[in-house]
Amino acid sequence: MNSFPTIFDWIERLDFLRGMPATYLLLLAGLVVVAVWEWRIALFALTCQYLLAGLLFIEVLEPRLAIVKLLVGLFVSLMLYFTARQAYWPPSPQSPLPPAPAGASPWERIAPMLAPHNLLFRIFLALVLLLLLLTLAQRPGYQLPAVPPPVNLAIFGLSGLGLLGLALTDNPLRAGMALLLVMLAFELFYNSLEQSVLMLIALAVVNLAIALAVGYLTQAHTRAQVTGEADPRVAPTAPPSAE
Amino acid sequence: MLQSLPALLLILPLLAALVAWLLPSRWSRGTAGGGALLLVLFYLYLASLPLDFSATAAVEWELWGQTWLLTGGTWTILHLLYLGTAVLFLLVTFWPATARSLASTPSSSLSSEFVSAGLAALTPLAAALMLPTALGAVALLLAAICVSIMIRPATSAASGRAALRYFIFATLALPFLLLAGWMVSSEQLVFAGVVWRLLLLGFALLLAGFPFHIWVRSLVATAPPLLLPFLFGLVHLILLVYGFRLLQENPFLESTPQFYALLRWLGVGTAVVGAILAWKPRDRGRLLGALLLLDLGSSIMALSLGAPGIRPALLLIHSRYFSLLLVLVGLTWLRHPFHPGTESPSAHAVSQVPWASTLFVYGSLSLLGLPLTPGFAGRWALLSLVAANSLWPAVILLLATVAATAGLIVHLPAVMRPLMRPPLMRPLPGSPPADLEAAQPLPSPLQVISILLLVIAIILALFPAPLMTFAARLAQHLS
Numbered sequence: 001m002n003s004f005p006t007i008f009d010w011i012e013r014l015d016f017l018r019g020m021p022a023t024y025l026l027l028l029a030g031l032v033v034v035a036v037w038e039w040r041i042a043l044f045a046l047t048c049q050y051l052l053a054g055l056l057f058i059e060v061l062e063p064r065l066a067i068v069k070l071l072v073g074l075f076v077s078l079m080l081y082f083t084a085r086q087a088y089w090p091p092s093p094q095s096p097l098p099p100a101p102a103g104a105s106p107w108e109r110i111a112p113m114l115a116p117h118n119l120l121f122r123i124f125l126a127l128v129l130l131l132l133l134l135t136l137a138q139r140p141g142y143q144l145p146a147v148p149p150p151v152n153l154a155i156f157g158l159s160g161l162g163l164l165g166l167a168l169t170d171n172p173l174r175a176g177m178a179l180l181l182v183m184l185a186f187e188l189f190y191n192s193l194e195q196s197v198l199m200l201i202a203l204a205v206v207n208l209a210i211a212l213a214v215g216y217l218t219q220a221h222t223r224a225q226v227t228g229e230a231d232p233r234v235a236p237t238a239p240p241s242a243e
Numbered sequence: 244m245l246q247s248l249p250a251l252l253l254i255l256p257l258l259a260a261l262v263a264w265l266l267p268s269r270w271s272r273g274t275a276g277g278g279a280l281l282l283v284l285f286y287l288y289l290a291s292l293p294l295d296f297s298a299t300a301a302v303e304w305e306l307w308g309q310t311w312l313l314t315g316g317t318w319t320i321l322h323l324l325y326l327g328t329a330v331l332f333l334l335v336t337f338w339p340a341t342a343r344s345l346a347s348t349p350s351s352s353l354s355s356e357f358v359s360a361g362l363a364a365l366t367p368l369a370a371a372l373m374l375p376t377a378l379g380a381v382a383l384l385l386a387a388i389c390v391s392i393m394i395r396p397a398t399s400a401a402s403g404r405a406a407l408r409y410f411i412f413a414t415l416a417l418p419f420l421l422l423a424g425w426m427v428s429s430e431q432l433v434f435a436g437v438v439w440r441l442l443l444l445g446f447a448l449l450l451a452g453f454p455f456h457i458w459v460r461s462l463v464a465t466a467p468p469l470l471l472p473f474l475f476g477l478v479h480l481i482l483l484v485y486g487f488r489l490l491q492e493n494p495f496l497e498s499t500p501q502f503y504a505l506l507r508w509l510g511v512g513t514a515v516v517g518a519i520l521a522w523k524p525r526d527r528g529r530l531l532g533a534l535l536l537l538d539l540g541s542s543i544m545a546l547s548l549g550a551p552g553i554r555p556a557l558l559l560i561h562s563r564y565f566s567l568l569l570v571l572v573g574l575t576w577l578r579h580p581f582h583p584g585t586e587s588p589s590a591h592a593v594s595q596v597p598w599a600s601t602l603f604v605y606g607s608l609s610l611l612g613l614p615l616t617p618g619f620a621g622r623w624a625l626l627s628l629v630a631a632n633s634l635w636p637a638v639i640l641l642l643a644t645v646a647a648t649a650g651l652i653v654h655l656p657a658v659m660r661p662l663m664r665p666p667l668m669r670p671l672p673g674s675p676p677a678d679l680e681a682a683q684p685l686p687s688p689l690q691v692i693s694i695l696l697l698v699i700a701i702i703l704a705l706f707p708a709p710l711m712t713f714a715a716r717l718a719q720h721l722s
Contacts, residue, residue, distance in 0.1 A: 172407050179414055186418040194425050198309070202382040206417065213389040213410055221403045 007063050014055060022055040023150040027130060027157040033177050034165040035122040039084045046177055047077040053184055059148050060192035065200060069187065072204045076180065076211040083215035084173055087222040126164060133160045147192050158185035172221050176214030183207060248292070249304045249311040252321070252369045255285065260363035263355065271355040272336050278358040279332035286325045294318065303375075312375040316720035320484055321369060327477045327564060328361055331469060334571075338689055341469045341575045357394050357469060364390040368481045376428075377489040381420045384449075384485060388413045391478055394470050402465035408458035416448035420489075427493050435495055439502040442489070446506065446546070449482060451539050453512035459536055460520060464528025468571040475535060476564030479542070483556050486546050487721060497549075506547035507629070511636045511643075514540030518643035521650030530654060531570060534610045537647050538563055541612070544636065545625050554718035555628060558621030561710060565617050566609035569700055572693045573602030598690070602697055604655065609700065611648055617700050620707040 005013075017025070029052065032045035050073025057066035136142045137156040144152050158181050165178025187203055259281055263274050294302060294313070304311045334341050335357060342357050367387040371380040392406040423441035426434055448455050463471060496502050517536030524530035538559065545556035576599035605616065612622025622644070630637035703710060 166411060170404055170407065172403065175407055175411065179411060182415065182418075186421075190418070190421060190425070193429075198379065202379055206382050206385055206414075209386045209389040210414060213392060216393050217403055217407055217410070224403055 007067055011058060011063060017052070018055050018058070019150045020153075022052045023154045023157075026052040026056065026154050027161070030158055030161040030181055031123070031126050031130070033181060034126050034161050034168070035119060037119070039088055039173060042174070042177060043077060043081055043084060046080070046180065047074065049181075049184070050074055050077060053154075053188065056151050056154055056188060057191065059151055060188065061195060065195070065197075068200060068204065069191075072207050073184075076207055079208075079211040079215055080173065080176070083218050087173070087218050122168060125168075126161060129160045129164055130157055133157050144189060145193075147189060151188055151192065155185045155189050158182070158188070172214055172217035176210065176218070179210060179214070180207070183210065248313075249306050249373060252373070253366050255281075256362045256365035256369070260359045260361075260366075263362060264359035266355065268355045271358070272339055274355050275332045275335040275339075275358050278362055279329045279336060282325045282329035282332065286322060286329065289318075289322060289325070310375050311373040313373060314720065316717060317372045317484075319717050319720060320372060320480065323480065324365065324368060324477055328365065328473065330568075331361070331473055332358060334568075335469065337692070338575060340578070341571055342467045343575075343578075357467070357473075360390050360394045361473060364478070368478065371481060371485060377424065377485055377492055380485055380488075381417055381424070381445075384482065385413055385417050387478060387481070391470075391474055394467070394473070401461060405458045405461035405465055409462060412448045412451075412455050412458065416445045419445035419448070424489075427495075435499060438493075439496060439499050442493075442496075443502060443505055443509070446486060446543070447509055450479075450486070450543055450546070451513070451536075452509040452543050453516050453540075456513055456516060456536055456539070459539065460529045460532030463532035463535055464526060468567075468574050471535075472564050472567040472571065475539070476560060476567060479539075479563075480557075480560045483542060483546060483560060484721065487550070487553055487556070490546070490549055491722070503547050503549065504633075507544055507633070507636050510540045510543030510545075510547060511639050512540070513537075513543060514640050514643045516540075518646040518650070521647040522654070524650070524654050527574070530651065531607065531610075534607055534647060534651065535563075535567075537643060538610050538612070538618075540643075541622060541625055541640065544629055544640065548628055548632065550722040551628060552625075553721050554714050555621055555625035557714040557717055558624055558711065559612075559618075560621075561714065562609060562612075562616075562618040562621050565700060565703070566606045569602050569606030569609065569696060571606075572696055573599050573604075573606060576689075576693055577603060598694060598697075602693060605697065605700060607651055607655075608648075609704075611644055611651070613644075613648060615704050617703040617707070617710075619704065620711055624711075 011018075026049055029045040029049040033042050033049065036042050036045070050070060053073065054066055054070035057069045061069070133156040134153065137153045142152075142156070143149075144155060147155065162178045162181030162183075162185060165181060166175055169175050169178070183206070190203070191200070259278065263278060266274050302313045304313075364387045367383040367390070371383040371387070374380045374383070389410065392410050419441045423438045423445065426438050426441075446452065451459050466474075490496060514537045517533050517538075517540060520533035520536065521530060524533060542556055542559050542563075545552040545559060548555075609616035609618035612618040626637050626640065629640065
């Protein structure tokens with residue numbers, strides 16, 4: 001009789017991803033979080049990132065503790081999903097991505113999600129930063145203590161991408177996701193130094209508190225836009241024509 | 244009963260916050276009154292407990308697998324926290340308008356949000372005080388800040404941006420402080436240079452030091468004034484106590500004078516930025532934010548003095564709470580729309596506005612720490628201590644105070660003008676009844692309370708000895 005696979009079975013099955021492949025995929029997901037404007041894609045990338053980070057946590061933590069990190073990450077993603085769903089769905093003219101006009105082709109509906117006007121600039125910045133950090137992380141002087149090389153690279157890459165994301169946006173949801181990248185990088189480093197259960201719980205609580213605060217700020221931001229208080233830095237949009 | 248004290252301190256405010264959150268918002272005054280009553284009763288209960296800190300330095304408990312510690316100093320700080328919050332709740336109960344935003348756009352009152360979030364923030368703040376090491380406390384402080392940022396109007400994009408910045412900076416402080424704490428606890432003092440740099444960055448992010456101060460002015464300009472004494476008075480008190488504890492737990496920092504020197508210059512930089520910004524106020528909120536920055540810089544300077552700085556820091560925080568209370572009451576009164584009901588509205592203007600203006604201006608001057616205000620005792624104590632250590636920071640702080648005072652005097656009429664005009668007008672004939680109802684003179688009890696507050700402030704300014712003795716005793720407990 002087949003039994004339900006244990007954590008160790010899953011680790012064995014995903015063995016081909018452990019180490020550098022997980023790091024590269026993690027950085028790719030981080031790049032998507034920072035560069036892509038559409039919240040569903042960015043949130044999906046963040047979720048993938050927590051799954052891949054789980055594989056890296058196994059390198060520094062006992063697997064039963066690493067699974068706690070994974071579960072907290074998934075819970076954070078779920079909280080952000082419900083927040084964004086309430087705040088940005090259905091798309092309104094105030095949404096970061098307003099609804100496509102009637103009669104638009106499928107490509108015209110999808111394209112704005114993938115390629116906002118500054119996507120290329122964001123990708124360029126993120127790639128330059130990643131290149132710089134990859135170079136730095138491989139130098140002996142920049143090797144963090146008690147951290148294996150794939151985790152070292154992930155820490156540098158995620159913290160750099162997170163800080164870049166924070167610098168590029170003032171949307172609470174996007175800034176929150178970027179902040180979570182920084183926190184993930186920090187946890188990868190900190191948990192390789194300190195494995196006490198108390199700190200594990202404290203960091204889990206901090207992650208959930210961050211998700212809660214981001215959720216509140218996102219809802220408040222959307223409500224401010226709906227109630228129509230003008231943001232002085234944004235040019236006013238033309239009122240919808242009464243057809 | 245004493246065995247369950249930490250559980251009571253940690254669980255009761257959280258439960259009360261949950262109840263306050265579940266109550267309908269139309270009962271906001273009742274909720275605030277209930278919250279105030281609960282905190283006053285709790286304060287009286289704590290005061291009646293037979294805890295003798297003169298016999299034992301600290302009382303320890305084991306709860307949830309964790310040791311909790313109460314010293315004479317933290318015990319007094321807890322009392323102040325509950326009492327200070329109760330005063331703010333009482334203010335909301337009798338004067339819900341104090342929970343409205345400073346921004347010019349009208350917004351709904353935030354009284355119920357303030358009560359539930361204020362009560363919820365008390366739990367992590369108390370827990371941070373009672374943890375035996377400062378290492379784990381930083382996560383709890385972050386949780387308290389996360390809860391505190393929810394007390395702001397949801398209708399203002401600018402307020403959201405300010406809260407987001409504060410939240411980001413406070414969160415970014417966590418990794419630096421945790422890493423420094425780990426390095427110290429694992430006795431890796433060979434990296435002492437890294438530790439003090441991490442601590443310095445962590446303090447700058449957490450205490451709004453230059454250049455991480457950018458959220459302060461916009462938060463002050465857009466948040467409800469009631470949030471200011473809570474956030475910059477009570478929460479900041481815990482942050483500063485945390486800072487002093489961290490310094491005391493790391494005596495190796497004594498041998499790194501550059502840490503204290505840089506921390507002092509960080510405070511000087513923040514104060515100077517405050518003085519410069521006082522000359523560029525776009526509105527009254529930003530002017531107040533600039534003055535507050537100067538005061539925040541002063542408290543960072545007090546932190547840089549180590550254990551001797553605890554007394555001036557406590558004096559500064561106490562007077563800041565009181566000054567912000569004066570400003571809050573003055574501003575709310577100034578914004579109160581009233582219908583004189585007489586032939587000469589200006590007669591009312593003459594009799595009412597000067598009191599409100601005096602409260603606002605006196606509170607602002609007290610934030611600057613000028614003589615004959617409650618803020619002077621703390622600022623003078625700080626200046627004399629800093630000057631004894633190194634002259635230049637003291638001189639620059641003095642010059643910054645003079646510059647900010649000049650900025651306040653020059654720009655005050657301009658930023659006060661919008662407040663002076665509309666409320667003094669009689670409602671137009673045919674205006675909706677709701678407006679007429681709102682346009683009432685400020686009730687006499689509120690006027691009496693406000694004027695009483697001003698009188699207390701003046702008495703405190705003229706006779707600061709009791710406050711100074713209290714701060715000295717508390718500083719002795721904390722060091």
